[in-house]
Amino acid sequence: MAITHLGQQSAQPASPGEAVLDYVPNPRPGKPYLVRFTAPEFTSLCPVTGQPDFAHLVIDYAPGATIVESKSLKLFLSAFRNHAAFHEDCTVGIAERLVAEMQPLWLRIGGYWYPRGGMPIDVFWQSGAPPAELWLPDQGVPSYRGRG
Numbered sequence: 001m002a003i004t005h006l007g008q009q010s011a012q013p014a015s016p017g018e019a020v021l022d023y024v025p026n027p028r029p030g031k032p033y034l035v036r037f038t039a040p041e042f043t044s045l046c047p048v049t050g051q052p053d054f055a056h057l058v059i060d061y062a063p064g065a066t067i068v069e070s071k072s073l074k075l076f077l078s079a080f081r082n083h084a085a086f087h088e089d090c091t092v093g094i095a096e097r098l099v100a101e102m103q104p105l106w107l108r109i110g111g112y113w114y115p116r117g118g119m120p121i122d123v124f125w126q127s128g129a130p131p132a133e134l135w136l137p138d139q140g141v142p143s144y145r146g147r148g
Contacts, residue, residue, distance in 0.1 A: 006069055010071065012078060013079040022068070023067065026063040032105065034060055035061050036060050037059040037070070042056065046086075053087065058141060063104055108127070
């Protein structure tokens with residue numbers, strides 16, 4: 001597998017579609033375990049107003065044959081800061097791309113969006129039922145009462 005970013009100078013992708021995600025072999029194949037990535041400062045743009053939207057993302061997955069390389073994931077997520085899309089499209093789109101490319105045993109994402117217009121919009125998606133023996137901790141983000 002070719003690695004595009006790790007140990008190399010990497011430019012910020014102009015858009016999520018231009019971002020290249022790198023995957024490496026799972027170091028523990030055949031052993032179900034959970035990997036969690038948390039992005040507490042995720043940003044995108046409202047497609048109607050162009051104003052910034054902010055979210056706390058939690059991505060949990062059980063690896064299949066590969067794991068996603070974290071630097072490439074950070075670059076992919078940061079490419080959304082100039083991307084105009086609704087909360088639902090950003091959250092589910094991130095998960096669907098990871099599932100399509102990485103093919104994990106299971107993946108879920110929680111998009112905990114900060115309020116705009118007085119209403120937080122939280123978006124949740126998962127690829128299916130988790131493996132029976134997988135430990136699933138709570139995502140640790142409380143219902144909205146003021147994030148922080």
